Amino acid sequence: MHHPTHRTVDVAGDVPYAITIGPGLLDAAHPDNVKRLATVLRGRHALIVSDSHVAPLYAERAAALLHAAKPQLTLSRWVMPAGEQEKTLARFAECLDALAALGATRDATVLALGGGVVGDLAGFAAACWMRGIDCVQVPTTLLAMVDSSVGGKTAVDLPQGKNLVGAFHPPRAVIADTTVLRTLPDRELRAGLAEVVKYGALFDAHFLVWLEAHADALLARDDAALAEAIARCCEFKADVVARDPYEHGQRALLNFGHTFGHAIEAEQGYAGVGRDALNHGEAVAIGMVLAARLSTLLDLAPADHGDRLQDLLLRFGLPTRLPGGLDARALIARMRLDKKADAHGLRFVLWERPGSAHVVSGVGEEAVRAVFDAAAGA
CATH class of the missing domain: 1.20.1090.10 (Dehydroquinate synthase-like - alpha domain)
Known part of the structure; x- marks a missing residue:
């Protein structure tokens, strides 16, 4: 089947960035995908943040693409349990611990691989680690692709309410691979x-x-x-x-x-x-x-x-x-x-x-x- 051309949406702001949309964007065999990521990775450390639903499906693919883009990268991953109820300060602290264990420097990159919860929590961790490092958002739900990939709002929840602790932290790039939506449950697709x-x-x-x-x-x-x-x-x-x-x-x-x-x-x-x-x-x-x-x-x-x-x-x-x-x-x-x-x-x-x-x-x-x-x- 002929793949439709990939779409790009440029987001303006203090730090402009591009959202790339289309099938197969996580495929490390495609030179354009490798080049796209190589241009946004600044440092020698990267942390893939994902959850227990998404990581088994796509973390290997993301890791292969990161290594192809920068072979000398020191890469680790932190996987949180899936669900809105996990979007907590305690999990956020665990994500920061993972950055510390990686020895992440100020030019490190967090790659957020998941739906809105992962995007919010990983983005907030990136906003806070050493007062702000790069975050590449790889949304895996339709809702996150249309709603979380623009605007740079990141947060975690408190018992008193949703999204009460957070920061504005626009991503360095957004990669929306429509292929991953094939594994999205029907109900989540409809919600998006x-x-x-x-x-x-x-x-x-x-x-x-x-x-x-x-x-x-x-x-x-x-x-x-x-x-x-x-x-x-x-x-x-x-x-x-x-x-x-x-x-x-x-x-x-x-x-x-x-x-x-x-x-x-x-x-x-x-x-x-x-x-x-x-x-x-x-x-x-x-x-x-x-x-x-x-x-x-x-x-x-x-x-x-x-x-x-x-x-x-x-x-x-x-x-x-x-x-x-x-x-x-x-x-x-x-x-x-x-x-x-x-x-x-x-x-x-x-x-x-x-x-x-x-x-x-x-x-x-x-x-x-x-x-x-x-x-x-x-």
């Missing part, structure tokens, strides 16, 4: 597609039309369709982040669906919804539908925009209704605690239509409750 849909909803109605047309190809993990979707999302996000690197204004738009989604995620943890709990992408899918419904209730947008968004999410196999067992009052109480709320009411990213969204403050709780009541069930 929720974030892909978000970028269309926020920035480009034409992209939503493209997604409708290519839904089957994306679900079948077609390399060309995936590379196109990932590149477009990265371009949208890079554009926003370049204008608002530290999240003071426009970058808040990227939270479309997230105020509802985060409340659902937090509340189901509290309500003891265990194995059947929604993941982040699923919660955001429901959150976007609720945000669209709220936009209609507040007379900002016609209802058919929300219907079309819901249909597209359903096409990708994503949930669009609130799961049973979640109490509207408890969800609203969580939103009051959200860092985006203020004294005048709740804050949401709402839309007039796809491609036209903005932050709306001071939304009354009655309106939010009405949206929850309408969306209950399923």
